[in-house]
Amino acid sequence: MELQDVILGFMDWKQLTGYELKSFFSELDFLPWAGNNNQIYTALLKLEREGLVEKETVPQEKLPPQKRYRATGRGKERLKCAVLQPAEAISVRNDFLLHLAWSDGLSTEEIERLVDGYQKTIEVELAMCREKMRRGGPVRGRSRREEYVWSMILQNREALLRAELNWLIRLRNGLANK
Amino acid sequence: MELQDVILGFMDWKQLTGYELKSFFSELDFLPWAGNNNQIYTALLKLEREGLVEKETVPQEKLPPQKRYRATGRGKERLKCAVLQPAEAISVRNDFLLHLAWSDGLSTEEIERLVDGYQKTIEVELAMCREKMRRGGPVRGRSRREEYVWSMILQNREALLRAELNWLIRLRNGLANK
DNA sequence: TTAACCATGTAAAAAGTTACATGATTGT
DNA sequence: ACAATCATGTAACTTTTTACATGGTTAA
Numbered sequence: 001m002e003l004q005d006v007i008l009g010f011m012d013w014k015q016l017t018g019y020e021l022k023s024f025f026s027e028l029d030f031l032p033w034a035g036n037n038n039q040i041y042t043a044l045l046k047l048e049r050e051g052l053v054e055k056e057t058v059p060q061e062k063l064p065p066q067k068r069y070r071a072t073g074r075g076k077e078r079l080k081c082a083v084l085q086p087a088e089a090i091s092v093r094n095d096f097l098l099h100l101a102w103s104d105g106l107s108t109e110e111i112e113r114l115v116d117g118y119q120k121t122i123e124v125e126l127a128m129c130r131e132k133m134r135r136g137g138p139v140r141g142r143s144r145r146e147e148y149v150w151s152m153i154l155q156n157r158e159a160l161l162r163a164e165l166n167w168l169i170r171l172r173n174g175l176a177n178k
Numbered sequence: 179m180e181l182q183d184v185i186l187g188f189m190d191w192k193q194l195t196g197y198e199l200k201s202f203f204s205e206l207d208f209l210p211w212a213g214n215n216n217q218i219y220t221a222l223l224k225l226e227r228e229g230l231v232e233k234e235t236v237p238q239e240k241l242p243p244q245k246r247y248r249a250t251g252r253g254k255e256r257l258k259c260a261v262l263q264p265a266e267a268i269s270v271r272n273d274f275l276l277h278l279a280w281s282d283g284l285s286t287e288e289i290e291r292l293v294d295g296y297q298k299t300i301e302v303e304l305a306m307c308r309e310k311m312r313r314g315g316p317v318r319g320r321s322r323r324e325e326y327v328w329s330m331i332l333q334n335r336e337a338l339l340r341a342e343l344n345w346l347i348r349l350r351n352g353l354a355n356k
Numbered sequence: 357t358t359a360a361c362c363a364t365g366t367a368a369a370a371a372g373t374t375a376c377a378t379g380a381t382t383g384t
Numbered sequence: 385a386c387a388a389t390c391a392t393g394t395a396a397c398t399t400t401t402t403a404c405a406t407g408g409t410t411a412a
Binding site for chain 1: 184187210269270272273278279280281284288295299320322323326331352353
């Protein structure tokens, strides 16, 4: 599923401007990529050219006019088609593993500092993730099922971060016994 | 930590050709990016220009000559410096969450099929990951500690995949009760 | 004879990041 | 005075993917 389909999802759910879209992307951290102007505004132009979204320009007194988009019938069709496609497996980018892989030249203290620093980083991420869950996330569901699904989406990141933290603690104990 | 440092890590550990490097990248799935010719051969040229690796060209009878590289003193310094840098938090790309996010237009059967398909995908990944752990992975450690560290690297992926699978099973149960 | 392995590289395109550019409003 | 929010976009750059290009060896 590519960026355009994600945008279509939002536009099907609610009429939005590029700016609002951007703020959803930055708040929702299961799309860490795709939060910048370049991608959003060019994708919007392309979607419009292809007739998958329609634009409504709302003039404002003192600010530049808003361009509010919503998905068209064809846009909804394309979205459903994309959603039904089989999903790819998660792909994880783990910088810490690269450091660990070549840590043989490090002293015990140096490697401990590295592990400590990374553990702190993950704990901070977990705290932020839980704070977001507590606040409930920016998206309100249209149905009971959608409400549930969005809560599970927020929990997904927590589950992975917790797994990472548990693994880290095992690593720390293992290293202490070497 | 960028690709060049990862390559330096390999070249410090062992003298290697670009081709061998490539096969390590494809076997080790904690670097899902960075397995293609373009990146590897251009990075190698750059590392050589900067004096971080040294090349030894070994002619072969019937195959093109091998170019075997190893890290230089300056290369090892740069590697250590990169390893000591603080590591970034994991970044997870989860296509399934995007499908789930916009699944409101799907029927119960359609969403079940989607979940089933993804579960199968993750189970296959887990099986492959465990098979790799059983075979021990391609890298032999230089020390007890390095041996341990590499086994933990292999376990990291298993831990995350298992967390994903557990989350999926919770999701499935939750959906059944809606 | 078809595919996989060995071995090197280059070209072109797609995806993603960072910075630039404008400019009013509101809060500290 | 400075930063943040609202609101649009473009330019330059880096990273990553896919395909092209060559050509011998080995095993099914």
